[in-house]
Structures are given as C-alpha cells and as structure tokens.
Amino acid sequence: MNEYRICRRCIMDTSDPEIVFDEDGICNHCKKADRLLHSEPFSLHGEEKEKRIQELAAKIKEKSKGKKYDCIIGVSGGADSTYAAYLVKKIGLNPLAVHLDNGWDSRLAVTNIEKTLKILGIDLYTFVIDWEEFRDLQLSFLKASTPDSEVPSDHAISAILYRMAEKYGIQYILAGTNISSESILPAAWSHGHSDWKYIHSIQKRFGTARLKTFPYFTLLQLFRYIVIKKIKFISILNYTDYVKEEAIKILERELGWESYGGKHHESKYTQFYQAYILLRKFGFDKRKAHLSSLIMAGQMTRDEALEEMKKELYPVEKLREDREYVINKFAITEQEFDRIMNLPQRKFSDYPSYESSFYYKALMSIYRFLGKFGMRKIDF
Numbered sequence: 001m002n003e004y005r006i007c008r009r010c011i012m013d014t015s016d017p018e019i020v021f022d023e024d025g026i027c028n029h030c031k032k033a034d035r036l037l038h039s040e041p042f043s044l045h046g047e048e049k050e051k052r053i054q055e056l057a058a059k060i061k062e063k064s065k066g067k068k069y070d071c072i073i074g075v076s077g078g079a080d081s082t083y084a085a086y087l088v089k090k091i092g093l094n095p096l097a098v099h100l101d102n103g104w105d106s107r108l109a110v111t112n113i114e115k116t117l118k119i120l121g122i123d124l125y126t127f128v129i130d131w132e133e134f135r136d137l138q139l140s141f142l143k144a145s146t147p148d149s150e151v152p153s154d155h156a157i158s159a160i161l162y163r164m165a166e167k168y169g170i171q172y173i174l175a176g177t178n179i180s181s182e183s184i185l186p187a188a189w190s191h192g193h194s195d196w197k198y199i200h201s202i203q204k205r206f207g208t209a210r211l212k213t214f215p216y217f218t219l220l221q222l223f224r225y226i227v228i229k230k231i232k233f234i235s236i237l238n239y240t241d242y243v244k245e246e247a248i249k250i251l252e253r254e255l256g257w258e259s260y261g262g263k264h265h266e267s268k269y270t271q272f273y274q275a276y277i278l279l280r281k282f283g284f285d286k287r288k289a290h291l292s293s294l295i296m297a298g299q300m301t302r303d304e305a306l307e308e309m310k311k312e313l314y315p316v317e318k319l320r321e322d323r324e325y326v327i328n329k330f331a332i333t334e335q336e337f338d339r340i341m342n343l344p345q346r347k348f349s350d351y352p353s354y355e356s357s358f359y360y361k362a363l364m365s366i367y368r369f370l371g372k373f374g375m376r377k378i379d380f
C-alpha cells in the first residue's frame with residue numbers, strides 16, 4: 001500500500017493514484033499548472049491582454065461575416081459560463097447560447113439562464129435530452145463503476161456545441177473553462193469525455209435501452225469538426241483577469257444572477273456525483289483540484305486552502321435528501337442503488353475505448369502532424 005503524501009506547494013495528494021512528486025516534494029500538477037499559467041493570453045496583463053481580446057473579437061467577426069451569429073457559447077447557468085456570456089457581449093460579439101437540458105437542472109439554474117441571457121440580448125437554443133435514454137445511460141455508468149459518471153453529460157454538451165457550430169457555419173465555440181480556477185484536474189478522476197467508443201461500450205454492456213437520440217460524436221466526426229471545419233474551442237476567460245468572486249459580484253449586480261452556494265451546484269446530479277459518488281465511493285475530492293488551481297493562480301494561499309478543506313463538503317442532511325431525490329428520479333429501489341454503489345471500483349482502462357485502439361493512435365499522429373502547421377492541441 002502506498003503511503004499518504006501531499007504536495008508541498010498545492011494541496012494535491014495521493015488520492016490521485018497517478019500523482020508524481022519531484023525531489024523537492026512538488027507534484028506533477030503544479031508543473032503542468034505552471035506551464036499553463038505562463039502561456040498566452042493568460043500570462044499577459046493590462047493593456048496587452050485587452051489588446052489580445054479585441055484582436056480575437058475582430059478575427060471572429062471577420063470570419064463570421066454574413067452569418068446570423070458569430071460564435072457559440074455553452075451555458076449551464078453557473079458563474080463561469082454566465083460570465084463568459086457577459087464578456088462575449090462586452091467585446092461586441094453576437095453569440096448563440098447553447099444549453100443541454102439533461103433533466104437535472106436546478107430550478108435556479110433555469111431562472112439564471114433565462115434572466116441573464118434576456119438582459120444580455122442573447123438567443124438561446126436548448127437541447128432537451130430524451131430522459132428515458134439518458135436515465136438508462138447514466139445508470140449504465142454507475143453500474144460500470146468508474147469515476148466517469150459525468151462523462152455522458154459532458155460528451156452530449158460538446159456534441160451539441162459542435163452540431164450547432166456546424167449548422168450555422170461558425171468556427172468559434174467560446175467556453176467558460178479557465179486556467180485560473182481549473183488548471184489542475186487529474187485524469188484518473190475523470191476520463192474519456194470525447195471518447196464515444198468508451199460511452200457506447202458501457203451502454204452496450206450495462207444498458208437496457210438503445211441510444212437513438214443521444215447527441216454524440218465519433219472520433220472521425222471530431223477529427224472532421226476540428227481539422228476540416230476548423231471549429232475551435234477557446235477559453236475566453238483566459239483573455240481576461242478572471243477572479244470568480246469579482247465576476248459573481250458583477251453578475252449579481254448587472255444581470256440579477258443568483259448564487260448556488262457551491263461550484264457546479266447548478267446541476268442536481270453534478271453536486272450529488274461530486275459529493276456522494278466521487279468522494280464517498282472513490283475518495284476523490286474535487287475541491288482539492290479546484291483549490292490547488294487557485295493556489296497556483298495566486299488567488300489563495302496553501303494555508304487558506306487547507307483550512308477550506310476542513311469544512312464539510314456537503315451537509316449530511318442535504319446529502320440524504322439528494323440521495324433520495326436521485327434514487328426516485330432514476331426510478332430504482334434503494335437496495336438497487338446501494339448494490340450499485342457497493343460494486344468494486346473500476347477504471348477507464350477496464351473498458352474498450354478509442355484511446356486503446358490503433359485507429360486512435362493513427363488519427364492522433366495525423367493530428368499532431370497537422371499541429372505543426374498551427375492547429376491547436378486538443379486534450380482528449
């Protein structure tokens with residue numbers, strides 16, 4: 001058994017089974033975060049950064065001449081994506097907002113989306129997922145017993161973003177992902193977001209329904225979106241000095257946005273997944289990654305982060321309520337839920353995926369080759 005160890009610079013520890021420490025006790029995540037934090041445009045400041053975002057806006061407008069919209073943004077109702085919508089409007093772009101209704105939105109999330117987009121004057125397209133299909137797929141992931149239960153939602157969101165970009169002939173998808181609060185996330189905690197083969201194989205093995213309308217993309221389709229259609233994901237928040245607390249104040253004041261009291265608590269499943277499944281079953285506490293990212297971005301000290309970790313992630317009473325809600329929504333018995341939760345832990349590599357195939361390796365080689373001609377690298 002491996003000994004417990006925590007990084008001396010951030011608060012990542014051996015709960016990431018793949019963590020590596022150097023001779024000074026600094027972890028691999030710190031090093032990756034350092035590289036990201038020193039990359040442009042994030043590393044720029046003041047006027048230089050402002051100039052860069054204006055250049056980006058001009059380029060996007062130029063590429064979308066004559067089109068109804070000039071970019072796509074994904075909205076969840078959360079602070080990051082709402083602030084991205086606010087910023088995109090501020091730099092003079094006309095986006096189409098895309099939302100995935102996977103059946104788990106909190107009421108407040110829906111209100112936040114509708115209210116803020118109305119004030120910003122942004123059109124909204126909502127894809128409502130077929131609940132019976134999705135319920136079956138989410139249960140399949142729980143039965144597969146990997147920590148990747150959020151992969152179906154994340155995959156579907158990317159699929160509809162690409163789909164809408166293609167439909168409107170748009171090359172830019174501007175996302176609320178950002179280096180300042182998300183530079184660290186261990187692959188072992190969640191993997192396979194773009195891997196349809198993984199999702200499909202899990203559904204085939206554990207599911208009872210056929211996926212007829214679930215939005216997905218194969219590896220070849222992804223290759224086509226990126227290389228042929230030249231659709232790019234851009235983390236727009238990296239083009240500004242993004243400090244979440246300050247952003248929230250602006251959203252509350254100018255758009256009437258209301259806080260949920262926790263990261264990703266706009267979705268009832270996401271919060272339950274993080275508190276109950278990820279933490280209880282696998283021992284992965286996403287707060288460690290999030291707070292470590294803030295330490296690396298200089299927005300929090302290591303001591304403050306350690307203090308924050310002493311707090312309870314989720315009140316026990318609320319967790320009990322949410323567990324009941326999840327069981328009812330999945331329409332399974334409590335015994336069945338407990339049986340699934342007690343299944344032995346598995347990992348991504350226990351199932352078929354693109355990553356383990358020759359096909360994937362061949363396409364990645366072509367992609368890397370094209371990368372030499374200025375294509376962006378994508379994290380699969």
Ligand SMILES: [Zn+2]
Binds near residue numbers: 009011027030031
């Ligand atoms: Zn570290």
